[in-house]
Amino acid sequence: MSEAATRPNAHATALLASLDPLLREWLPRQRWFAGKGRPISGFEPVAVTELLPRSSPTGLLHLLLRVHQPPGSGQDPGPEGASAGGPGDCYQLLIGVRRPLPPQLAGAFIGHVTEGPLAGHTVYEALHDPRLAALLLERLRMPGRHGPLRFERDMDVEIPSGLAPRPLRAEQSNSSVIYGDTFILKLYRRVVPGTNPDLELPLHLARQGCARVPAPAAWFFADLGAGPGTADEECGLGVLQPYLAAAEDGWELALRMLAKGESFTDEARALGRATAEVHAALAAALPTVTLGRAQVEQLADAMADRLDATARAVPALRPYAPGLLTAFEALADLGGEGQSWTAQRVHGDLHLGQCLRSPEGGWSLIDFEGEPARPLAERRLPQPTARDIAGMLRSFDYAACSTEPWAPAWATDCRAAFCVGYADVSGRDPRTDPVLLRAHETDKAVYEVLYEARHRPGWLRVPLAAARRLAGTGSADDAL
Ligand SMILES: Nc1ncnc2c1ncn2[C@@H]1O[C@H](COP(=O)(O)OP(=O)(O)O)[C@@H](O)[C@H]1O
Numbered sequence: 362m363s364e365a366a367t368r369p370n371a372h373a374t375a376l377l378a379s380l381d382p383l384l385r386e387w388l389p390r391q392r393w394f395a396g397k398g399r400p401i402s403g404f405e406p407v408a409v410t411e412l413l414p415r416s417s418p419t420g421l422l423h424l425l426l427r428v429h430q431p432p433g434s435g436q437d438p439g440p441e442g443a444s445a446g447g448p449g450d451c452y453q454l455l456i457g458v459r460r461p462l463p464p465q466l467a468g469a470f471i472g473h474v475t476e477g478p479l480a481g482h483t484v485y486e487a488l489h490d491p492r493l494a495a496l497l498l499e500r501l502r503m504p505g506r507h508g509p510l511r512f513e514r515d516m517d518v519e520i521p522s523g524l525a526p527r528p529l530r531a532e533q534s535n536s537s538v539i540y541g542d543t544f545i546l547k548l549y550r551r552v553v554p555g556t557n558p559d560l561e562l563p564l565h566l567a568r569q570g571c572a573r574v575p576a577p578a579a580w581f582f583a584d585l586g587a588g589p590g591t592a593d594e595e596c597g598l599g600v601l602q603p604y605l606a607a608a609e610d611g612w613e614l615a616l617r618m619l620a621k622g623e624s625f626t627d628e629a630r631a632l633g634r635a636t637a638e639v640h641a642a643l644a645a646a647l648p649t650v651t652l653g654r655a656q657v658e659q660l661a662d663a664m665a666d667r668l669d670a671t672a673r674a675v676p677a678l679r680p681y682a683p684g685l686l687t688a689f690e691a692l693a694d695l696g697g698e699g700q701s702w703t704a705q706r707v708h709g710d711l712h713l714g715q716c717l718r719s720p721e722g723g724w725s726l727i728d729f730e731g732e733p734a735r736p737l738a739e740r741r742l743p744q745p746t747a748r749d750i751a752g753m754l755r756s757f758d759y760a761a762c763s764t765e766p767w768a769p770a771w772a773t774d775c776r777a778a779f780c781v782g783y784a785d786v787s788g789r790d791p792r793t794d795p796v797l798l799r800a801h802e803t804d805k806a807v808y809e810v811l812y813e814a815r816h817r818p819g820w821l822r823v824p825l826a827a828a829r830r831l832a833g834t835g836s837a838d839d840a841l
């Protein structure tokens with residue numbers, strides 16, 4: 362395999378210039394592209410690596426690419442902060458290079474290059490090419506460097522060679538390839554310098570012996586030297602982990618049971634236990650802190666700021682904002698009275714879709730990236746475990762609201778069962794901290810209002826109904 366790797370230089374710039382018009386057209390159509398709706402003003406190469414040289418019949422280019430986009434005209438940057446504008450997001454692309462493209466890869470087509478170093482070649486989405494996806498697995502099996510890319514693995518885990526790859530077709534924030542129904546490789550698309558919690562936390566959990574998370578088998582980073590005299594920046598790019606082939610995700614399972622009129626409370630209780638196990642392992646592996654008066658007030662203020670920004674962006678939330686604010690004021694008041702809470706690393710975006718139920722192993726939790734729109738530093742801060750618990754409680758509500766007629770009693774039972782399960786393991790029922798829990802559930806519902814307004818307007822009614830309830834204008838039925 363070639364060791365040819367290019368840091369941004371004249372060759373990388375020329376390479377990118379030849380791809381420029383094709384990527385401008387292709388990128389905005391990708392599900393994981395976060396800058397939809399804003400024109401692309403330019404690209405900047407962050408790292409360019411030839412994993413397979415173009416001189417072979419098939420080439421494989423690894424690109425880290427900064428995409429410059431002007432901030433939306435007159436748009437409120439909103440609670441997503443810098444990621445809504447800023448200096449430009451960096452994306453990871455794996456580009457196959459062939460001449461010509463065989464018909465079976467037509468669906469992966471990006472474009473024909475007419476100028477520059479790749480002139481006369483066809484470029485395409487490499488993950489859809491079994492030959493290139495297999496090559497990536499081979500690279501992951503061999504720890505070591507490849508230009509700016511650094512490959513690592515757990516040598517105690519056997520990763521057989523030659524496992525047949527197939528891309529996961531689901532709509533995702535990232536891209537995944539399944540290898541022989543044995544492993545799944547998740548490639549992060551929008552990458553930020555710094556430790557990626559989706560790799561960091563499962564590695565810690567595996568070392569703690571926590572079986573509730575598929576343990577990383579191999580992973581890779583980019584080491585991006587920021588220049589002479591400055592620290593290198595590490596950037597997590599992908600992780601290979603066991604594929605739970607027989608598992609069903611919690612969202613699908615919950616909807617299936619709801620549709621049949623079956624109770625989900627046993628599953629919800631088991632999920633509560635699994636969540637508490639993961640929290641205990643995270644607290645054992647990584648520092649915990651006590652949130653005193655100042656920190657609780659800061660937490661409440663940040664929630665109030667997100668509410669304010671969301672109400673500005675989504676007018677339908679405005680009638681409920683004063684009622685919702687009382688949840689954050691109550692939290693700040695309790696902090697002021699000297700009530701303190703422990704904070705620790707948490708999942709950060711826990712919902713039924715992030716939980717996989719295996720017939721033998723029970724519940725596993727996946728996708729520890731946190732809420733993708735939040736800055737990385739914020740996602741890696743210790744937080745009250747109430748954040749994850751609130752995420753799950755909201756998810757039961759979502760499931761109950763996605764059926765016709767709505768099934769609020771189903772959600773109430775699941776929410777209670779989840780809390781009981783959590784207490785089975787942790788010794789403390791989350792409902793014994795109602796102010797903390799209400800504030801987090803309110804904050805999550807506010808996040809969901811913005812998420813749905815931006816991504817799935819047809820779902821907006823679900824978090825808005827929760828906002829109405831949490832603001833104190835809903836029915837008593839919906840109470841926790
Ligand atoms: N270890 C695994 N075993 C089985 N399926 C998995 C595993 N990890 C992820 N998946 C499947 O891939 C989907 C996307 O994974 P996820 O980590 O949530 O990626 P994304 O950040 O792109 O949403 C999940 O909803 C699940 O269906």
Ligand SMILES: O=P(O)(O)O[C@H]1O[C@H](CO)[C@@H](O[C@H]2O[C@H](CO)[C@@H](O)[C@H](O)[C@H]2O)[C@H](O)[C@H]1O
Binds near residue numbers: 712713728760
């Ligand atoms: O799984 P992701 O990390 O992409 O999470 C984002 O998308 C989720 C939807 O796919 C969204 O979750 C919301 O909808 C779910 C039902 O589809 C529901 O179970 C969750 O409770 C609700 O929050 C999630 O908020 C968002 O970050």
